[in-house]
Amino acid sequence: MNLNATLFVQTLVFLILGWVTMKFIWPPLIAAIENRQRKIAEGLAAAEKGEKSLAEARAAANEIVKEARIQATKIIEQANRRSNELVEEARGAALAEGQRLISEARQEVALEASRARQQLSKEVAALVVAGASKLLAREIDEKAHADILEQLALEIERG
Amino acid sequence: MRLGLMASEGDGALGFSEYIDHHLQHLASAKQEALFDASVLHWDTLFFALLCAAVSLWLLRKAAKRATSGVPGKFQCAVEMLVEMVNNQARAMVPGKLTYIAPLALTVFVWVAFMNAIDLIPVDWFPTAAAALDIHYLRPLPTADLNTTFGLAIGVLLLSFYYSIKIKGLGGFLHEWTCAPFGMVKLSFNPLTWIGALLLGVVNVFFNIVEYGGRTFSHGMRLFGNMYAGELIFFLIAGLGGTVTVAGVALHLLTGSVWAIFHILIVLLQAFIFMMLTLAYLGQAHSQH
Numbered sequence: 001m002n003l004n005a006t007l008f009v010q011t012l013v014f015l016i017l018g019w020v021t022m023k024f025i026w027p028p029l030i031a032a033i034e035n036r037q038r039k040i041a042e043g044l045a046a047a048e049k050g051e052k053s054l055a056e057a058r059a060a061a062n063e064i065v066k067e068a069r070i071q072a073t074k075i076i077e078q079a080n081r082r083s084n085e086l087v088e089e090a091r092g093a094a095l096a097e098g099q100r101l102i103s104e105a106r107q108e109v110a111l112e113a114s115r116a117r118q119q120l121s122k123e124v125a126a127l128v129v130a131g132a133s134k135l136l137a138r139e140i141d142e143k144a145h146a147d148i149l150e151q152l153a154l155e156i157e158r159g
Numbered sequence: 160m161r162l163g164l165m166a167s168e169g170d171g172a173l174g175f176s177e178y179i180d181h182h183l184q185h186l187a188s189a190k191q192e193a194l195f196d197a198s199v200l201h202w203d204t205l206f207f208a209l210l211c212a213a214v215s216l217w218l219l220r221k222a223a224k225r226a227t228s229g230v231p232g233k234f235q236c237a238v239e240m241l242v243e244m245v246n247n248q249a250r251a252m253v254p255g256k257l258t259y260i261a262p263l264a265l266t267v268f269v270w271v272a273f274m275n276a277i278d279l280i281p282v283d284w285f286p287t288a289a290a291a292l293d294i295h296y297l298r299p300l301p302t303a304d305l306n307t308t309f310g311l312a313i314g315v316l317l318l319s320f321y322y323s324i325k326i327k328g329l330g331g332f333l334h335e336w337t338c339a340p341f342g343m344v345k346l347s348f349n350p351l352t353w354i355g356a357l358l359l360g361v362v363n364v365f366f367n368i369v370e371y372g373g374r375t376f377s378h379g380m381r382l383f384g385n386m387y388a389g390e391l392i393f394f395l396i397a398g399l400g401g402t403v404t405v406a407g408v409a410l411h412l413l414t415g416s417v418w419a420i421f422h423i424l425i426v427l428l429q430a431f432i433f434m435m436l437t438l439a440y441l442g443q444a445h446s447q448h
Binding site: 003006008011013015017019024027036 | 258
């Protein structure tokens with residue numbers, strides 16, 4: 001228990017240590033701590049913002065996909081309709097063509113028939129004339145009796 | 160250890176109480192006769208206190224120089240935790256500017272912790288090493304020297320005067336000394352009130368002296384008492400090792416380890432308490448009565 005001048009020296013050392021710490025140690029450490037706190041706060045805020053914008057982007061993407069889906073359905077529908085139309089059109093055209101062909105064929109047939117009939121009657125007439133002339137043994141003047149032959153032929157034609 | 164010391168003393172008759180007496184002798188600049196002698200210095204206390212101060216400043220300065228706001232290293236992290244702890248405590252206890260007070264608290268904590276930690280070094284190492292240098296008395300534990308603990312406590316006292324005057328002005332400071340804790344008589348033309356005021360002033364001053372004195376005394380005594388007692392117990396445990404028997408060595412190992420482990424707590428706790436009291440007293444200096 002000896003008190004002596006050491007006491008004063010220690011008091012001085014104590015005060016000086018405090019001063020040195022205040023000047024050279026405390027400020028950089030506290031500055032680093034505060035900076036880091038700010039950085040962390042900023043980082044957290046940025047993370048939150050990023051999360052929010054990510055959610056927004058996701059929502060926007062969903063919206064776009066939905067719209068695209070709607071558009072696609074619409075397009076498919078349109079295509080279906082168009083193809084139906086095309087099929088209908090083609091069917092109509094085909095039917096018309098068919099009708100036309102049939103009617104043409106009919107006409108042709110009718111024409112052919114009438115032509116054949118004419119031919120036939122002509123031939124019958126010729127045969128009749130030949131037969132008659134043979135029967136009469138005398139040539140009928142074809143020129144003089146052409147009108148009669150014609151008449152005859154017409155009658156046969158009408159049959 | 161003790162045997163080694165005895166051998167180095169060249170005195171085979173050194174007993175256990177002499178051993179302890181010897182270990183309690185400071186390396187003083189002169190023989191001290193009175194309780195207080197301003198012409199004497201304890202070289203050992205000063206040397207180890209300054210060594211600890213240098214080590215703590217060096218460590219803290221190293222951390223401060225490397226301090227980045229980026230990802231901190233482990234050492235920087237540890238120092239920063241300490242700084243933040245001290246800063247929070249200072250802010251909680253001192254209602255004012257902390258430019259000097261918080262750094263002071265940090266240094267006091269680290270410095271006192273380092274000085275206390277010398278107690279964990281085996282008690283004979285430093286004295287034996289010193290004996291080799293022809294230094295025959297050495298107490299390496301600065302906080303087991305009243306000069307250190309009272310030196311710090313008086314430093315805190317002076318600072319609390321300084322902050323009191325700074326915050327309240329010299330008038331306010333003197334007013335506090337004379338008018339607290341019992342208040343003051345309202346002066347009038349009646350001479351009795353003058354006498355009353357004088358008496359009350361004297362009583363108030365007396366109480367303030369008791370308050371400041373008791374506070375400073377207990378501040379210094381608390382740390383000193385803990386460290387002195389711890390040191391003494393280490394001496395006693397070392398004394399067990401003085402008998403080179405199975406029981407002696409085993410007891411020395413057991414008690415020495417247990418006490419050293421427990422002492423880690425005391426080392427840090429006392430440093431922390433010293434710091435907290437420093438902050439508390441400086442905080443009180445800021446508050447108005």
